[in-house]
Amino acid sequence: MSTPRVPLNADPGAEADLPELEPQVPALPAAAVARLTLYLRALNAFLAEGAERVSSEDLAEASGVSSSNVRKDLSYLGSYGTRGVGYEVQYLSRRIATALGLTQDWRVAIVGAGNLGRALARYAGFESRGFDVVALLDRDQLMIGQEVGWLRISDAEQLEVTLERTKANMVVLALPAEAAQQVCDRVIAAGVHSILSFAPVLLQVPDYVNLRKVDMATELQILAYHAQRLPEAGTASA
Template identity: 80%
Template sequence: MGAAQTAPGEPGPAGSAGRQLPAATVSRLTIYLRALTGMLADGVERVSSEALAEAAGVGSSNVRKDLSYLGSYGTRGVGYEVAHLSRNIAQALGLTHEWRVAIVGAGNLGRALAGYAGFESRGFDVVALLDADQMLIGSEVGWLRISDVADLEAVLARTRANMVVLALPSAVVQAMCDRVVAAGVRSILSFAPVVLQVPDNVTLRKVDMATELQILAYHAQRDQERDIAEGLPGA
């Protein structure tokens, strides 16, 4: 088995013509969709590529290139219809499907994820929260009652969960990942700072906050070094 993890440069979801989208494009599409959702809430009907680029914090050339993968081309002087473009992006990202999420691990992180209201507004329904701690099992987080992870397979089947989030310690996450895969779930998000082994037909994403902070520290150091070289005040 290999770790089938999507990474920069690897293909993402298929576009409108069935092609695979570049991973960088997929990442930006999620940002465009968030910006468009805000525009819809504000009653904005049309948006230019320049205005969308500014709202998303990317270059306008990136916007035009990314949206061309979806067959969406703005009209010169008119721009894009916000509602139509929002639907196209949501469809390309697979957000028109029913995504039912089970969270394994009801520690601080798991409970915070279970209570995050943004999932539902973006098309993800958190249907289960599981843990091995007998002191937690049966207690409630929002409307969810924490289930015993010993009953994982039955809970996944009963809730029809098709995505699983692993908010678990490194020592136990691989064994739990194996159970999730054996139960038929093919989309997994892990917060454990370890490389998980999954079959090729399973999509695994990993969120490693320590790694992200290290990358942030690198860029902060580079900025500081540049400020010192340029003799900027406070450097």
């Protein structure tokens, strides 16, 4: 046996087989979680086009995943397709959103109002996918008070106060490497345990904290590795 157990039947009234205290929905495989976000994106595009049903093959094509992988991933959520027919777009979209926890509202504070922090604060893609950017903070006195998009930059010295006032439950760190650990510690102490860091440095966090990292130079380095292995073409020259 490899992956989780019970294909969670969402029936809310199902009898508890074992008297465990947490109803404890089985965890989805990490790789599946990442792909579910892709399916969601694709489904919303299908929805916008007015499609009512999609096959695993359609979804596969629209998200760059194999169709058997799609089916396997969706099976972790339960059996919501119809054999011979496919999946109902709207219903599946909602199912996935629920499984990913996107039904509650997520309030994001961005710490660091440099180039990247400002860009993120103005990025429409967050709002459109259910994430409210509720604060943008910086330490620099010259920046505090400036307006960026809908937001006014607030004082990072007052981090805790701002997090509490805005009821932020996620934080994005858009800081230089040197400042990141310190701010990270304060964020955690303030009770926010979901953090997305763009700082190119290893952050030390307790294991109850959810930390994800995006490092753009790393991405280029990985590209460089692959580019270097295929000697073909390379530089522009149609």
